[in-house]
Amino acid sequence: MPELPEVETICRGLDKAITGLRIVGVRLNRQGLRKPFPTGMAAKLEGRKITAIERRAKYALIRLEGDFTLILHFGMSGRVHLLPCQAKVGNGGQKNHGQFIEPGAHKCPPDKHDHLILQLSAAQNDVCPILEMRLNDPRRFGLCDLVANKDLPKHDLFKNLGPEPFSESFTPAYLGKVLSGKNTPLKSALLDQRVLAGLGNIYVCEALFRAGLSPLRRAKDCNMDEVRILVKSIKIVLAKAIDAGGSSIKDYVTASGELGYFQNQFAVYGKEGNSCKNCTCDVAKTGGVCRITQAGRSSFYCKTKQH
DNA sequence: CGGCAAACCTGCGAGC
DNA sequence: TGCTCGCAGGTTTGCC
Numbered sequence: 489m490p491e492l493p494e495v496e497t498i499c500r501g502l503d504k505a506i507t508g509l510r511i512v513g514v515r516l517n518r519q520g521l522r523k524p525f526p527t528g529m530a531a532k533l534e535g536r537k538i539t540a541i542e543r544r545a546k547y548a549l550i551r552l553e554g555d556f557t558l559i560l561h562f563g564m565s566g567r568v569h570l571l572p573c574q575a576k577v578g579n580g581g582q583k584n585h586g587q588f589i590e591p592g593a594h595k596c597p598p599d600k601h602d603h604l605i606l607q608l609s610a611a612q613n614d615v616c617p618i619l620e621m622r623l624n625d626p627r628r629f630g631l632c633d634l635v636a637n638k639d640l641p642k643h644d645l646f647k648n649l650g651p652e653p654f655s656e657s658f659t660p661a662y663l664g665k666v667l668s669g670k671n672t673p674l675k676s677a678l679l680d681q682r683v684l685a686g687l688g689n690i691y692v693c694e695a696l697f698r699a700g701l702s703p704l705r706r707a708k709d710c711n712m713d714e715v716r717i718l719v720k721s722i723k724i725v726l727a728k729a730i731d732a733g734g735s736s737i738k739d740y741v742t743a744s745g746e747l748g749y750f751q752n753q754f755a756v757y758g759k760e761g762n763s764c765k766n767c768t769c770d771v772a773k774t775g776g777v778c779r780i781t782q783a784g785r786s787s788f789y790c791k792t793k794q795h
Numbered sequence: 796c797g798g799c800a801a802a803c804c805t806g807c808g809a810g811c
Numbered sequence: 812t813g814c815t816c817g818c819a820g821g822t823t824t825g826c827c
Contacts (some may be wrong), residue, residue, distance in 0.1 A: 491820060522803075522822075546821075565805075566822055601805085629821060653804045672798060681822085690820055736820070757820090783799060786818090 490562045492686030494736055495546050498749060500569055502548065503541040505570055505619070506608055510537045511552075512615050513588040513607030522563065524632045529634050533558065533606065534586050545649050545685035554719075555637040556679065559645065563629025569687060571596050573607055573620040585615055601626045647684035649685040653722055656685065662713040666706040674710065675703035675782045687722065690735060690757045693788045695722045697755045697764065701795045703780070703787040728753065756788040764790040 490498065514530040526532075533552070546588065548568075550558040560568075574741040589607060598605060599622050607617035623632065635643055650666075651657040662686070672675050677683055680694045687695070695702050698721035701714060710718070730733060733748035751758075755765035761781040763771050769792045780787050 489822085494820080563804090564819065625804095626806065626817090628819095629804065631822090676798075679821095680809085688820055784801080785820095 490546060490566065490734065490736065491688035492543075492546060493691070493726055493750065494734035494748070495543050495548055495562065495686075497542040497734040498562075499541050499548050501601065501717055502550070502568065505525055506621060507537050509608035509610060509619065510612075511535065511606050512585065512609045512617050515588050515598050515605040517598070517603050520632070521574070521625060521628045523633070525632055526634050532556070532634055538608070544646060544652070545681060546627050546688070546698075547645065551637075557635055557637055557640055559631070559635065559643075560623065561645070562632040563625060563627060563631070566623065566630035568621045568624035569602075569624055571620045571622070589617060595649040598622065599624055603628070604632055647652040648682050649708055650679040650681060650683045653687070653726055654686055658719065660712060660716040660719045664710070664712055667689050667710055667715065670707035672707055673703060673782055674701060674705045674707050675787050677707040679783070679785070684722070686726070689785050690754070691729065693757045694755055695725045697789060697794060700727055700794055703782060705795075730767075756790060759788060764793065769793075
């Protein structure tokens with residue numbers, strides 16, 4: 489589900505809500521997602537304070553004291569839900585370290601796809617959680633790993649990633665050079681996380697529309713003027729999507745997880761047969777936005793505006 | 796090596 | 812109502 493803007497939205501919200509809190513209860517409801525959870529993950533998480541939240545590509549990085557990072561990836565259907573957690577634990581509210589407060593102690597019982605649940609406390613010495621963070625992922629294409637910070641750069645998930653779209657290294661010169669060596673369609677090239685980190689199917693379609701470039705164009709056939717426009721288009725589309733709170737996830741702080749707003753601003757994505765954004769084409773004549781399949785994924789584009 | 800299809804899963808909406 | 816089919820925003824694998 490989430491591409492870069494959605495993960496950025498999640499991370500910004502998480503940063504406000506859970507940075508500074510301490511993990512006082514962990515539950516793993518299954519062995520793993522796309523990959524098995526690392527051995528002993530629950531015990532390693534227990535007791536650690538969350539020091540920061542960052543994003544790399546489509547990964548959320550939950551920084552923990554002791555120089556560890558909890559890596560979350562949301563695959564196609566992953567979400568985070570935060571719920572208040574009223575500690576009603578018998579014993580006059582006393583709770584031991586590592587004790588997990590059972591479902592029913594608070595209002596909202598876990599969903600069957602809540603695979604990882606962290607209970608978080610506020611104060612330094614308080615073991616009673618105030619907040620519960622649930623990683624929910626029906627399709628289980630997501631991923632969760634816990635690694636020492638020193639091992640992060642050479643981690644399999646990160647070692648081959650291309651530059652961040654908003655970083656200084658993502659320049660027309662860089663993209664032009666990479667594309668010039670690729671015989672693949674532009675659409676496939678931009679989906680390749682080694683070329684550029686964070687774009688997914690939606691935002692590739694949207695960025696190509698903004699740039700006026702067809703998804704079918706051979707990557708190496710783009711001239712530098714087109715590459716410059718493409719770089720700018722990618723940055724603008726992503727920035728606008730982040731401003732809108734993403735396309736699919738706005739507020740996971742409620743249990744429901746409301747939608748972001750950007751899906752209302754799609755220029756071409758999902759609009760097969762309809763007019764594109766600010767359309768001046770005669771839809772009756774052109775058939776409107778065209779949908780094709782490339783590398784097994786849907787591409788949406790306007791034949792009139794994109795070449 | 797590069798590029799593509801298939802596989803990994805579940806849920807949802809459309810159509811019968 | 813209930814079934815089947817096609818489709819879904821990601822990543823990895825294996826094949827040509």
